[in-house]
Amino acid sequence: MLKTIATAPIDGQKPGTSGLRKKVPVFQQPHYVANFVQSIFDSLEGFQGQTLVVGGDGRYYNREAIQIVLRMAAANGFGRIVVGRFLTSTIDDLHAATRGCLDAPYNFLRTVVPVMVEQGDGQVLVFTSAAGARPTPGAPLYSSARAGANMLVRNVAGEVARHGVQVNAVGTNFMDFPEFLAANGIGDDPEKRAAVEAMVPMRRLGTLDELAYFAAPYIDGTSRFTTGQFVAYAGGWA
Numbered sequence: 001m002l003k004t005i006a007t008a009p010i011d012g013q014k015p016g017t018s019g020l021r022k023k024v025p026v027f028q029q030p031h032y033v034a035n036f037v038q039s040i041f042d043s044l045e046g047f048q049g050q051t052l053v054v055g056g057d058g059r060y061y062n063r064e065a066i067q068i069v070l071r072m073a074a075a076n077g078f079g080r081i082v083v084g085r086f087l088t089s090t091i092d093d094l095h096a097a098t099r100g101c102l103d104a105p106y107n108f109l110r111t112v113v114p115v116m117v118e119q120g121d122g123q124v125l126v127f128t129s130a131a132g133a134r135p136t137p138g139a140p141l142y143s144s145a146r147a148g149a150n151m152l153v154r155n156v157a158g159e160v161a162r163h164g165v166q167v168n169a170v171g172t173n174f175m176d177f178p179e180f181l182a183a184n185g186i187g188d189d190p191e192k193r194a195a196v197e198a199m200v201p202m203r204r205l206g207t208l209d210e211l212a213y214f215a216a217p218y219i220d221g222t223s224r225f226t227t228g229q230f231v232a233y234a235g236g237w238a
Contacts, residue, residue, distance in 0.1 A: 007035050021191065024061050024198045033065050037072045049079035062137060086140045094141050101129070101145035102152065109156050113165060122165040125218040126153050130173035130234035146171065150230045157228030166227040168218050173234035176205035201236030 013020065013036055020036060027033055041047070052073050054066055073081050105126050116122025131139065132146030150169050157167035174180070174196070186192045197204050211233060217223040232238035 005031065005034075007031055007038075010035055013039075021189075021195050023191075023195050027061055027065065033068045034072055037069055038076075041072065041076045048077040052078045052081050054081060066137075089141055094145075097141040097145040098148070101142065102148045105149045105152060109152070109167070113156060113160060113167065116165045117160050117163045120164050123219045123221070123224075124165070124167045125215055126167070126169045128153070128169050128171045128230070130171040130232040130238040132171055133230070133232045133238040153230060154228045161227050166218070166224065168227060169230045170211075170215055170218070171230060171232045171234070171238070172206070172211065173232075173237055174200045174205050175211065176207050180205075199237070200234070204235065206233065206235055 010032060012022075013032070015021075054069050054073075070081055105128065108126070109124065112124060113122075116124070126149070128149045129142075129146040131143045132148075132150045134143075136143035150171065153167055153169040160167065181187065181193075186196060193205075214233060218226070
């Protein structure tokens with residue numbers, strides 16, 4: 001059953017180069033998401049009966065927004081809706097994800113761990129991603145590759161523990177450093193930063209100083225009884 005809802009333009013609902021970036025409470029306003037989605041559909045031609053692929057990054061309010069998109073797509077006459085990005089991925093996409101997220105830590109461990117085993121002592125800390133600790137809608141290959149890296153660390157640690165070598169991993173996300181800010185289109189925009197921070201249970205980004213203090217005991221020789229561990233460092237996101 002179709003339901004017609006009267007609406008009107010919403011002030012400030014104008015996407016930038018990185019999309020429509022607003023705080024979560026803004027998106028939660030009545031009909032806010034539906035209004036924006038309908039404006040996109042209105043700009044399209046010839047989509048009736050076609051397939052719509054819907055993806056997301058798993059952040060807060062992602063699931064609810066996708067449900068709105070699904071209802072809007074059905075009402076507008078799309079013939080088929082595919083949710084997620086796995087169904088549109090290729091083996092080349094998977095290989096690209098593993099090269100960056102799994103091959104690199106493998107090559108690093110394969111280089112340094114044998115040396116430490118030979119000397120009978122050593123500490124290794126691999127930085128991965130908190131995305132490997134939980135399903136990440138919209139990024140299944142990346143999340144899976146990161147999970148593989150986390151498990152690689154645990155397996156290597158179990159193999160070399162008897163040689164006095166510790167191997168652990170820390171998975172980060174929502175960190176206040178240039179690469180993360182650039183990847184999320186934050187830059188120096190306080191509004192965009194606030195929108196990203198709203199996705200973190202602690203409602204802020206982590207600092208590099210905090211991360212350094214947290215990571216130091218894994219490699220400074222003060223804690224020699226922990227190995228094979230993965231810890232998410234993401235403000236409660238994982």
